[in-house]
Amino acid sequence: MEKRAMLIDYGYCTGCHSCEVSCRKKNDLRLDEWGIKVNEVGPQKFSNGKWEWDFVPVPSSLCDLCEDRIAEGSKPLCELHCLAAVIRVVPVSEVSSCLESMDKDKVAVYLP
Amino acid sequence: MEENAKWVEDLGDGVHKVRTCVWSPPGDHPVGCGIIVTVKDNKVINVEGDPTHPITQGRLCPRCIAMDEALYHPDRILHPMKRDRADRGKDAWEQISWDEALDLIESKVRHFWEVAGPESILTFTGTGREITMYSAAYCHAIFGSPNYCMVLSGGSCYGPRCTIANFQLGAGYPELDYAAYFPDRYEDPRWELPQYILVWGKNPVYSNPDGFFGHALIDLMKMGSKLIVVDPQLTWIAAHAEYHLQLRPGTDAALAMAMCNVIIEEDLYDHEFVEKWVYGFDEFAACVAEWSPERAAEVCWVDADVLREAARAFATHSPSSALWGLSIDTETNGVQAGHTFLAICALTGYMDVPGGITLARPSSFTGKWRYETVNSVPDEVRAKRIKDQQGRYSCWDAAGPGPLPDVTLDWLEMDEPPTDFKMSYWFGTNPLACMSVQPMRWEKALDKLEFNVVQDVFMNPSIMRLCDLVLPLSMSVEHAGIVMPHFGRNTHFLGAMNKAVEPLDSKSDVEIMLELGRRLRPELWPWETPEQFFTDQLHTAYDWGFKELQDDVVFQQPFEYRKYETGALRADGKPGFDTPTGLIELKASVYSVFGEKPLPYFKEPELSPYSDAISDEVKEEFPLVLTTGGRHISMFHSEHRQIPSMRALNPWPLITIHPETAAAHGIAEGDWVAIENPLGRCIQKACIRPVVDPRVVHAQHAWWYPEQSGEAPNLFGLYKSNINSLIPHESVGVTGYGAPYKNIICKIYKVDSLDAFEA
Numbered sequence: 001m002e003k004r005a006m007l008i009d010y011g012y013c014t015g016c017h018s019c020e021v022s023c024r025k026k027n028d029l030r031l032d033e034w035g036i037k038v039n040e041v042g043p044q045k046f047s048n049g050k051w052e053w054d055f056v057p058v059p060s061s062l063c064d065l066c067e068d069r070i071a072e073g074s075k076p077l078c079e080l081h082c083l084a085a086v087i088r089v090v091p092v093s094e095v096s097s098c099l100e101s102m103d104k105d106k107v108a109v110y111l112p
Numbered sequence: 113m114e115e116n117a118k119w120v121e122d123l124g125d126g127v128h129k130v131r132t133c134v135w136s137p138p139g140d141h142p143v144g145c146g147i148i149v150t151v152k153d154n155k156v157i158n159v160e161g162d163p164t165h166p167i168t169q170g171r172l173c174p175r176c177i178a179m180d181e182a183l184y185h186p187d188r189i190l191h192p193m194k195r196d197r198a199d200r201g202k203d204a205w206e207q208i209s210w211d212e213a214l215d216l217i218e219s220k221v222r223h224f225w226e227v228a229g230p231e232s233i234l235t236f237t238g239t240g241r242e243i244t245m246y247s248a249a250y251c252h253a254i255f256g257s258p259n260y261c262m263v264l265s266g267g268s269c270y271g272p273r274c275t276i277a278n279f280q281l282g283a284g285y286p287e288l289d290y291a292a293y294f295p296d297r298y299e300d301p302r303w304e305l306p307q308y309i310l311v312w313g314k315n316p317v318y319s320n321p322d323g324f325f326g327h328a329l330i331d332l333m334k335m336g337s338k339l340i341v342v343d344p345q346l347t348w349i350a351a352h353a354e355y356h357l358q359l360r361p362g363t364d365a366a367l368a369m370a371m372c373n374v375i376i377e378e379d380l381y382d383h384e385f386v387e388k389w390v391y392g393f394d395e396f397a398a399c400v401a402e403w404s405p406e407r408a409a410e411v412c413w414v415d416a417d418v419l420r421e422a423a424r425a426f427a428t429h430s431p432s433s434a435l436w437g438l439s440i441d442t443e444t445n446g447v448q449a450g451h452t453f454l455a456i457c458a459l460t461g462y463m464d465v466p467g468g469i470t471l472a473r474p475s476s477f478t479g480k481w482r483y484e485t486v487n488s489v490p491d492e493v494r495a496k497r498i499k500d501q502q503g504r505y506s507c508w509d510a511a512g513p514g515p516l517p518d519v520t521l522d523w524l525e526m527d528e529p530p531t532d533f534k535m536s537y538w539f540g541t542n543p544l545a546c547m548s549v550q551p552m553r554w555e556k557a558l559d560k561l562e563f564n565v566v567q568d569v570f571m572n573p574s575i576m577r578l579c580d581l582v583l584p585l586s587m588s589v590e591h592a593g594i595v596m597p598h599f600g601r602n603t604h605f606l607g608a609m610n611k612a613v614e615p616l617d618s619k620s621d622v623e624i625m626l627e628l629g630r631r632l633r634p635e636l637w638p639w640e641t642p643e644q645f646f647t648d649q650l651h652t653a654y655d656w657g658f659k660e661l662q663d664d665v666v667f668q669q670p671f672e673y674r675k676y677e678t679g680a681l682r683a684d685g686k687p688g689f690d691t692p693t694g695l696i697e698l699k700a701s702v703y704s705v706f707g708e709k710p711l712p713y714f715k716e717p718e719l720s721p722y723s724d725a726i727s728d729e730v731k732e733e734f735p736l737v738l739t740t741g742g743r744h745i746s747m748f749h750s751e752h753r754q755i756p757s758m759r760a761l762n763p764w765p766l767i768t769i770h771p772e773t774a775a776a777h778g779i780a781e782g783d784w785v786a787i788e789n790p791l792g793r794c795i796q797k798a799c800i801r802p803v804v805d806p807r808v809v810h811a812q813h814a815w816w817y818p819e820q821s822g823e824a825p826n827l828f829g830l831y832k833s834n835i836n837s838l839i840p841h842e843s844v845g846v847t848g849y850g851a852p853y854k855n856i857i858c859k860i861y862k863v864d865s866l867d868a869f870e871a
Contacts, residue, residue, distance in 0.1 A: 012330050014317045014348055016745050017761055021174040022160075024757065031760045043351055043803055053351040080161050080170045081177060083317070083327040 002091045004065050007098055008057055009086040011106030015040065015055035019078035019087060026077050027062060035062040036078055059112035065089050118663040119610045127152045131162055131665045133607030134588045135595045137569045138175060138182040139748025141240045142323045144595035144607035145172055146666065154613050156183055156589060165666060167292055167325050167605065174746055178757045182587065187570055187754055187818065189584040191617045200559065201577050201824030213583060218631045220563050221255060224534040230256035231496040232534040237262050238541030239269050239749065242593055243621040245478045247539045248513055252485040253636045254629050258497035260514030263548035266844040266851030267512060270322060272441040274601060275511045275849060276450040280697045282690025283681055284472040284601030286457065288433045290328035292604035293671035298335065302673065304467035305335050307429035312342045312453055313364060314437025317349060319743040321437065323597025340422045342367065344739050345810055346803040355422035358805060361739040362443045362717040362855025363412040368452035369712060370408030371423040373400040375459050380427035382461030389676060390458055392699025399711040411714065413805060427460050431467035439854055444843055446850030448712040451700065458696045464674055471681060472602040477649050479600020483513050488636055496531060498523050507706035508848025518842040524557035538566040539621065544574040544830055546750040546814035549839035549851065567624060570754065573830035576822045584618040591620035594646050594661065605668045608661045708846045718843045719789065719856040734789050738858040740835045741813040754818035765815040765833040766799040770806040774798060779862050786868065787811055789858045792837030795869050809860060811835045832869040
C-alpha cells in the first residue's frame with residue numbers, strides 16, 4: 001500500500017474536537033486515550049498587537065490513517081468529520097505538490 | 113425497515129444503512145446535518161457524516177459523532193413514568209404504559225377544562241429542538257389554551273430578532289449568504305464572496321444557531337472573506353478577525369449607532385439603495401449623529417479609531433455580509449441594538465444581494481401552521497391569555513405567540529391570579545437549570561400547579577423537582593420528521609429525518625401530538641400518521657410529499673436575489689418590503705403604537721457600573737461586569753452533561769477571568785470561584801485567560817450534575833453553578849423583548865469547593 005501522510009491546515013482549525021471523538025469511536029479508545037489530540041497554542045498577543053491563537057491536532061501512534069477506510073474508497077474519519085475541513089490524508093509522493101498548491105502559512109505534515 | 117426506499121441500503125446479514133438529516137434530541141438546532149447511520153439488529157452501530165449533503169458535506173460536530181452514547185445511555189428514560197404529587201422531589205417513579213399515560217393526560221385535561229377553563233393549562237417550550245415546530249399546536253389545538261408559555265425572561269432568544277426583522281424588513285430571518293440555497297454552493301455563478309462579514313454577538317463555529325451551519329464561516333474565510341467581530345470575548349473567530357470590537361456587554365446599541373454615524377457622515381452609504389428602498393433616513397441620520405465614535409468609545413470601552421475603521425471597511429467593500437447573534441436578544445436595550453444592526457446592513461445596500469444577506473418571507477410550512485393554530489382557540493378564551501395588568505408590553509402581546517415569560521411568573525406568584533392555573537405541559541425544556549432567571553422563584557411558582565407533564569429523553573433537575581408524569585421521547589434517528597433550518601423563516605433546504613431504528617417504548621413529539629389531538633380535539637386532527645401530516649405541510653408549496661423528500665433526503669428550495677425588486681417579499685406581490693411603508697424602516701412605523709420610540713437609543717443595563725438604577729455602594733461592592741452563556745461545542749444548553757465523551761471535553765462550569773483580575777483576587781487556574789451579586793450566588797471553576805477585559809468575567813450557563821444525587825434538596829446540584837440565579841426578573845425592554853442575561857454585575861472570590869454553595 002502506498003505510504004500516506006496527514007496534512008493539517010491548522011491555521012483554520014477551530015478546536016471543535018470532532019477528529020478526537022471520531023477517532024475514539026472508530027478505534028474504541030478510552031476517554032484518556034487519543035488517536036489524534038487537539039493541542040492549543042495561545043491565545044497570546046504578540047508585540048505587534050496581533051493575536052495568535054491556534055488549535056493544532058496531532059495524531060498519535062494509535063493512528064493508522066484509517067487505511068481500511070481508504071482501501072474501501074472512503075475518507076479517513078477525522079478528515080470526513082473535520083468541521084473546518086482542514087485535515088487531508090494524501091500519498092507521501094503528493095505532499096510537496098499539495099503544499100505548493102495550499103499557499104498557506106500554517107500547515108503541519110504528519111507521518112504518525 | 114421500509115422496503116425499496118432509496119434512503120435505505122440493505123447490506124444483508126441484518127445490517128442496513130440509512131441516510132438522514134438530524135435534529136435534536138439529542139441537542140442541536142435545525143441545521144439538519146447529513147448522516148449515514150449503520151444499523152444491525154435494530155441497534156445503531158455507526159454514525160458518520162454524509163458526504164453528499166450539500167451543506168455539511170460529511171462534516172459533523174462531536175455531539176452527533178457521540179450520538180450512540182445518548183441513544184444507549186443507561187440513564188435514558190425508556191418508559192412513561194408517573195409519581196404522586198406528594199412525592200415531587202423524590203425518586204419515586206412508577207413505570208406505566210402509554211395507554212395509561214395518555215388516559216391520565218386526557219382525563220386531567222378534560223377535568224381542568226371543566227373546573228377552570230382551558231386557560232388553566234400552560235405549556236412551556238424550550239429552545240432549538242424539533243418540538244419548537246409543534247409546541248404551539250399542542251397548546252392551542254390540543255389543550256385549547258391561549259397560554260403558550262416559556263420561562264425565558266424577555267423571550268430573549270431569536271424571538272426579538274425575528275420581531276425586529278418583521279417590523280423593519282417585513283421579512284423572515286436575515287442570514288449570511290453562504291450559497292446555501294444552491295446545489296453547486298460556492299460554484300454557483302449567481303453567488304459572490306462576501307468581502308467582509310460582520311459577526312455581531314455570535315460565535316457560530318461552536319453553536320450552529322437556528323440552522324446556520326457555523327463552519328460555513330471558515331469556508332468563506334478560506335476563500336478570502338475578512339471578519340469584523342463584535343464580542344466582549346476574544347473568541348477564536350475574533351482572534352482571526354481583521355477588526356475585533358471588544359465592547360462592554362450590553363452596549364451594542366451605542367456601538368451600532370456610532371458605526372451608522374460614521375457610514376452616514378463620511379458619505380459611505382449606498383445612495384441608490386437608500387433612496388429607493390429605505391424609509392426614515394433623515395431622522396435616523398439625525399438620531400445617530402449624536403453618537404460620535406469617541407462618545408461610543410467611552411460608553412462601549414472600544415477604541416474610536418478601530419470602530420471608525422471597521423465601519424469604513426464594511427461600508428466600502430461591496431458585497432459584505434453580517435450575522436447577528438443571541439446577544440442582541442439578551443439585553444434590555446436589544447430591540448434598539450437589533451434595529452441599528454439592520455440599519456448598518458440597509459445603509460450599505462447589502463440586503464438580498466449576492467454575497468450579502470439573504471431574506472425570505474416571514475414564515476412557511478410548519479413554521480406558519482404552528483402559530484396559526486391559535487385561530488382554533490375561541491376569542492373569549494384568547495382574551496384570557498396572561499398579560500400585564502398595568503397594560504405594559506403591548507408590543508409583545510401583539511407580536512409574541514404566547515404570554516411574556518416575566519408576566520407569566522408574576523401571575524403564577526399571585527395568591528389569587530385571574531386564572532386558577534392547574535396544569536403545565538413541558539417540551540424540550542429544563543426550566544430551572546436553563547432559561548429561567550431567578551430559578552428558585554420559578555421552582556416555587558410551578559410547584560403550585562396540580563399536574564405537571566413533560567416529554568423528554570433524560571431525567572433532569574426540573575423534572576425531578578416538579579413533574580408528575582414523564583413521557584419518553586424518541587431521538588432523531590428513531591422517528592420520521594422534517595428539519596427546517598430557521599424554522600421556516602429563511603429555510604434554504606428541507607431535510608428528511610428518516611427513521612433508522614425502531615424505538616423501544618418511546619414516541620416522537622409529532623406522534624404524541626397526533627395521539628393527544630385525536631383524543632382531545634379530533635375535529636382538528638385529521639392525520640392518521642406523521643407522514644400524512646408532513647405531506648400536507650409540503651403541499652402548501654410543492655406537489656410532492658414526504659415520501660419523495662425521504663428519498664431525496666435533502667431538498668434545496670429555489671431562491672432569487674433582490675426579491676424587493678420582483679415583489680416576492682410582499683404578500684400582495686408588489687415590489688418593496690412587507691412593512692407599512694413598503695420600505696426598510698430606519699424609523700420604525702409600528703413601535704410608537706406600542707409606546708416604544710421609533711428611532712434607536714441607548715439605555716444602560718439596569719445592573720451596570722454606570723447604572724442610575726443602583727446605588728454607588730452596590731456598584732462598589734460588585735465591581736465586575738458579568739456576561740454569560742458563551743457556548744462550548746460539546747454541550748447544547750443544559751444537555752450532554754451525562755454524555756461521557758462530551759463531558760470530558762468540558763468537565764466543569766467555567767468562569768473566564770482576565771489574568772490581572774485573577775491575580776488581584778488571589779485566584780489560580782482551576783480554583784473554585786463564587787460569583788455573587790445582590791440577586792444570587794453560584795460557584796464555577798476558574799479559567800484564567802486574557803480573552804476578556806480585566807473588568808469583565810464570563811460564566812457558562814445551564815450547568816447541573818447528573819452524577820450527583822437527584823432527589824431534593826440537591827436536585828443534581830441544580831443551584832450550585834446556576835448563573836441565572838444572578839439575573840434579574842422582569843428587567844425587560846419597553847416592548848417586553850430582551851432581558852440582561854449577558855450584562856449584569858458581580859463580585860468574585862475564591863472558595864474551597866463546589867460544596868461551598870449554600871442556597
